[in-house]
Amino acid sequence: MATYGSNDLRVGVKIILNGDPYTVVESDFVKPGKGQAFTRARVRNLKTGRTIEQTFKSTETHEGADVEDRDMEYLYSDGENWTFMDSSNFEQLDAGATAMADAVKWLKGNEKCIVTLWNGVPLQVTPPNFVELKITQTDPGLRGDTATGGTKPATLETNATVKVPLYMEEGEILKIDTRTGEYVSRVKA
C-alpha cells in the first residue's frame, strides 16, 4: 500500500491513524518563518464517522488505507448480515450490523448503495439519498388537515419510524431523505 508524506495529505487521501482508517477532509501547510513545518488537518474516522483535528510533522510518513467506495445493490438480509451485489461482475459481499448502522432503516431490497470497503471488507454502507417507503402503521389521519403543520409518528415497511404530517394514512408511500431521516413528500401511488 502507498505511503504518504505529510505534504501529500490532500483532501480525500485515506490513511491509517492509530489503527483506524481516516480520510483527509481539510489540510493546510503551516510553517513559521524559520521553523518546523506542519500539516494541520481535519480527518474523518471512516469507522465511526467522527472528525478530529490532527497536526502532522512535515517529516512524518503515513501508511495509506486501502479504502474504496463501490456502487452495490442491496439484495437481502438474514438478520445478521446484509448481502450486497456488484452488478458489474455479480460479486456478492456481506456487511455486518456495525457497517450497516442506520442504513438498515431505509433498505427493503434492490436499492443502489455505496459500500465503503477497507481491505476488501465492508466498513460503511451509505443508502441512496432518497428512498420511497410505505406506511404500515400510523394513527388515523385528520383528513383535510393540511394547515396546522402538526406531525405524528408513522412506522414504515422497514420498521423505521418517521414523523409525518397529520393527514397521512396507512398504505401511503413517502419520500424520505436518508441523510436527515426526515419526511420529504408524499409519493402519488
Next chain:
Amino acid sequence: MNLTALQERASLNHQVRVFFAERKVLEVETPALSQAGNTDPFIDSFSVNTPAGLRYLHTSPEYPMKRLLVAGSGDIYQLCKVWRRDESGKRHNPEFTLLEWYRLGFTWRQLMQEVADLLHILIPHLQKPPRFCSYRELFLETVQLDPHVATEAELSACARAHAINIDGDMPAQAWRDLLLTHCVEPQLPTDQLTFVYHYPASQSALAKVDTFDGQRLAERFEVYLGALELGNGYQEQTDSAQNRLILVEDAHTRGNDIPVDERFLAALEQGLPECAGVAVGIDRILMCRMQVNDLKQVIAFPWEVA
C-alpha cells in the same frame, strides 16, 4: 488568471521602486542559480542539473546580496523570484516573489519602522499604527507560558491543553513553533501590523544574538498582518566566525546534502558592514492589499497549473 491581480502587482512593484529610489537604495540583481544552496534545516532548495554541475535555485538572495555589501555597494534592494521545495498551501507556493533589502548603519528597530512605512503604502487600507511585541509577551498573552524558560514537557502539555493533537516527541523549539502557528498567530489582529521580535537564540539564523533580561535572544523580527507572516528581518551577524559556525552546524543537521557557500563566507571575512536586513513576501502583501485569503488568487499561474 485575474486581471485585477496582475494590475495590482504591477502597481505594487512600481510603488516599491519609487519608495527605494526616494530613499537612495540601489536596486540590484544576483544569480538565481548558485553553486551552493541554503543550509537552513527547515528550508529545502530545488537543484538543477547543468553542464557545469549541480546548481541550486536560491531560496532568498541573502548570500550574494551580502557579498555586494562587503564589496561596497551601499544600501541595496532586490525584487526577485525565489524557490522553496515542498512549501505548498493556501499561503505558500513553491515559487514566489521576495523583496529583500539591506540598510547600512540601521538598527533592527529602525528597520522595523521602515518596513512599517513601506507596508502602509503597499496596503493602503491599513489605518491603525503597528503594534510591536516581543515573542515572550505574545506567548504570555495567548498561552500563558514563558517560551524561553518553559521545558519541553511544559511546552507539550500546553499544546495538549490547547487541544492540539500531534503524535510523538519533538524538541522544545518544534513545540514553540507549533504553539506559535496554532495558538499565537491566529490571535494576531487583522487590522494592524504586528512586529514580533526577540526570538529564541536557536532561531537566530544569521541575526545577532544578545542577552536581554538574562536570556540569550536573537535580534530578529517578523512582521504579521493577522496570522499571515509577511516578512523577517535581522540585525545582521557581522562576525564571520559566527556565520561560519551557523552554516556548518545547519549543514550538518541536514546531513550535509547542501554545500556550504564558501564564497559567501570568504566575503564575510573581508568584513560585512554593520547593517540590518529584511525580506518580505510580495505575493502575501498582495493578498493583504486585495483582501483575499488564498495565494492562488494573486498568482497568475499557481504551482499546480504552472
